[in-house]
Amino acid sequence: MNVSEALKLYLVMGSTNCRVFDPEKTLAEAIEGGITLFQFREKGNEALKENDCLYLGQNLRQLCKKNKIPFIVNDDIEMALELHADGVHIGQDDGDPYRTRKQIGENMWMGVSTHSITEAHKAVKDGADYIGVGPMFPTKTKEDAHQVVGPDLIKTIRRSGLDQFPIVGIGGITLDRANLVYEAGANGVAVISAISGAESPKQAAAEFLSIKATKI
């Protein structure tokens, strides 16, 4: 699977986001529903620490491996290496992409968060394999989220020369709004609460996929 294909339905999640089931069951259900990429993002006041965090990461990594879903670690490059992750995701304040690339080598994917055309082009120049663009819509999941940029930023980034580069939209994406992100030109949607907080993560994931299939 190449990066663009993997971005189609990107579940981002940690223990603090799982409202109905535990993280292992939430991920297992979402995989059954058809997610194409997973990011382990253990954040928030109640986030697991040290060995507990690593233990959960190991379980989720194994689930992904068993089901051939690429596994990305958010922020923590050492943990990504320890878990033999397929990639890392870093934000604008998470360190230098060049240094990250040196640490992870050429075989792991590097995703970079961006909020403007300038950041998008810099991320590409710095060796990102994909960029996350957001927040697409208001979100309660990330307290320190950047101001909303909206799907229009994806359109503008596409028109600015990055017409083929792998892009995923993130932030406040629900079943009702996902279409706006696909239509703006994203390869996919990155979702936290709409899947990990759903009564049925499996059904939620399947519904996101059917939107992509029928409306683009």
Ligand SMILES: Cc1ncc(COP(=O)(O)OP(=O)(O)O)c(N)n1
């Ligand atoms: C796919 C994707 N896009 C953006 C983000 C946000 O990264 P960042 O701005 O570093 O914020 P945190 O997630 O670390 O709180 C992401 N994680 N994934």
Ligand SMILES: Cc1ncsc1CCOP(=O)(O)O
């Ligand atoms: C991690 C992140 N980065 C930008 S918005 C966001 C939170 C997305 O969560 P949700 O899909 O629940 O709005």
Ligand SMILES: [Mg+2]
């Ligand atoms: Mg980060």
